[in-house]
Amino acid sequence: MTIAAEQEMPRSKRRSSLIRSPQFSSLVILIVLLAVFAIADANFLSPLNISNMMAFLPELGIIALGMTLLLTAGEFDLSVGAVFGLAPVVVMLLVQNGGFDIGIALLAGLLLCIAIGAVNGLIVTKIGISSFLVTLSMLLVVRGAALYITQGFPLKSWDQPGFFVTLLAGSFNIGTFRFYTSLWWFIGLSLLAIYVLHYAKLGNWISAIGSNRNAAVARGVPADAVKIWLFILTSVLAGLAGMISAFRISAASPVAGTGYELEVIAMVVVGGTALTGGRGTILGTIVGALMLRSIRNGIVLIGVPGLAYNIFVGVIILAMLILHALLQKNAARS
Amino acid sequence: MEVLRLHNLQKSFGSVRALKSASFTLNEGEVVALLGDNGAGKSTLIKAISGVFPVDRGDIYVRGQKVSIRSTRDAMDLGIETIHQDTSLAPDLSIARNLFLGREPVNLKWLGVFAPLDLAKLRDAAAALLKRVGISKKLDADALVSTLSGGERQSIAISRAMQFAAKVIILDEPTNNLGVEETHGVLRFVKEVRAAGHSVLLITHNIHHVFQVADRIIVMRRGEIVAEQTVADTDLLTVESIITGADMSALLKETRAK
Numbered sequence: 001m002t003i004a005a006e007q008e009m010p011r012s013k014r015r016s017s018l019i020r021s022p023q024f025s026s027l028v029i030l031i032v033l034l035a036v037f038a039i040a041d042a043n044f045l046s047p048l049n050i051s052n053m054m055a056f057l058p059e060l061g062i063i064a065l066g067m068t069l070l071l072t073a074g075e076f077d078l079s080v081g082a083v084f085g086l087a088p089v090v091v092m093l094l095v096q097n098g099g100f101d102i103g104i105a106l107l108a109g110l111l112l113c114i115a116i117g118a119v120n121g122l123i124v125t126k127i128g129i130s131s132f133l134v135t136l137s138m139l140l141v142v143r144g145a146a147l148y149i150t151q152g153f154p155l156k157s158w159d160q161p162g163f164f165v166t167l168l169a170g171s172f173n174i175g176t177f178r179f180y181t182s183l184w185w186f187i188g189l190s191l192l193a194i195y196v197l198h199y200a201k202l203g204n205w206i207s208a209i210g211s212n213r214n215a216a217v218a219r220g221v222p223a224d225a226v227k228i229w230l231f232i233l234t235s236v237l238a239g240l241a242g243m244i245s246a247f248r249i250s251a252a253s254p255v256a257g258t259g260y261e262l263e264v265i266a267m268v269v270v271g272g273t274a275l276t277g278g279r280g281t282i283l284g285t286i287v288g289a290l291m292l293r294s295i296r297n298g299i300v301l302i303g304v305p306g307l308a309y310n311i312f313v314g315v316i317i318l319a320m321l322i323l324h325a326l327l328q329k330n331a332a333r334s
Numbered sequence: 335m336e337v338l339r340l341h342n343l344q345k346s347f348g349s350v351r352a353l354k355s356a357s358f359t360l361n362e363g364e365v366v367a368l369l370g371d372n373g374a375g376k377s378t379l380i381k382a383i384s385g386v387f388p389v390d391r392g393d394i395y396v397r398g399q400k401v402s403i404r405s406t407r408d409a410m411d412l413g414i415e416t417i418h419q420d421t422s423l424a425p426d427l428s429i430a431r432n433l434f435l436g437r438e439p440v441n442l443k444w445l446g447v448f449a450p451l452d453l454a455k456l457r458d459a460a461a462a463l464l465k466r467v468g469i470s471k472k473l474d475a476d477a478l479v480s481t482l483s484g485g486e487r488q489s490i491a492i493s494r495a496m497q498f499a500a501k502v503i504i505l506d507e508p509t510n511n512l513g514v515e516e517t518h519g520v521l522r523f524v525k526e527v528r529a530a531g532h533s534v535l536l537i538t539h540n541i542h543h544v545f546q547v548a549d550r551i552i553v554m555r556r557g558e559i560v561a562e563q564t565v566a567d568t569d570l571l572t573v574e575s576i577i578t579g580a581d582m583s584a585l586l587k588e589t590r591a592k
Binding site for chain 1: 405406407410416418422423424425426427431432435436437438440445447448449450451453
């Protein structure tokens, strides 16, 4: 259906719209970045290193998918990093201190994430406070809760092999590469997000709400409900990512995920989604997630001193954003 | 034939009586201009008709049937489409996606909001619509609305209202911020809308435009309708003085006598 429609377009037009798309400039930057790291350190593209990157990628990437949809609808969520930390901590406390079955505990964790997202969404839409302030406060509440209920100590995570561990953090080998099941989650959820945002009726609503909320509401689009569900989705994905991480490293720390909210937003924006809403791209977010992951990995490999690490990450993100903006400006002019 | 009739609509916000009493009738294929200074109650009146908020008292009749309008969706379902200059379209969406926003053609309807858009139908219907209203030559249904001029955006918004066979199209300041050429384009479009059998309620500050397209003029002041005249029976200066209230008593008498 879409393919047929795309074929109707003249080839030249198709090419120029491809080059103009924000995902394209992100992709170019990613390729350059990978090339630079690969040349600087031969180990960068080794199976072990790629496997390592792919183990970390889904954890932030999954949150970034939700954040992309939320940003497209014109809202932020700064509480994702804290939810990433709280969800596994609550689940493990229920199992270890409460004696609950792991399945029940996971269900409780899921309900908790839904509740956090719903509170965020309800306050933002019904009381009309900016999502920046609401979710910043929620970050403090959620992180504080994680620290308080654990008294600041990390918990040993569920490490008995079983259905849930395999489901969230199982691993498998392809040749010399070792991948985690979380990669499947990321791929599956990415496809789903691409479908929803670009091909489903809901995606049309999400973009319209972020682009011009009043116009969407005037057409009968339930803007508040859509936003509330997107806050819930983002929160649930953050919790899922937290569980995946906790199972993978067999530990649930109350400070896990600190600062993730900004890194996730950086991934989304570097990928080409507009911070102001209306324009979102899942493909761009995937490219952005790959980009941030390879920067974090690459600068360690090329020997940047540990404490200077964040300086480099910050500078590179800034440089990418500038480059991105310039490429976009250029493309728009031509 | 009567399309829309308002009877004694009233609306207060706290102690402010934004709409003291408004009654008028809109007929089929008629362009009625609603005039008045800032704060006269024009926007309160059209918001009440388009379902933004309920009225405190009074009745609305559509084709003689008493109706209750509680939401913008209700108004749309009754065939009342309101077009505001800045709030009608989503600039980051294509023309086609804007035309069907909220009423998207989908496949697999049972999937609800997750149903896939019928992109081929969307595109074809949009192209056909643009062609029907005579703006297809310039505009591609896939173009983003952000790339259009103000006049083109107005035309798209009005086309969308026509598309859904709206009985009543309410235009809120359609020529604000438009250039001379574009303003003429939009006014021409309003005439075409009337020719196609739709009724138009035109809200504007610009009296000159009113005389170019409207059949009838309704003037509001301080929450009340103070004059109602056919364009043929009045002139620019008279209307202007009613709006500003310069010579109210004489004109009110004249209106009441009618």
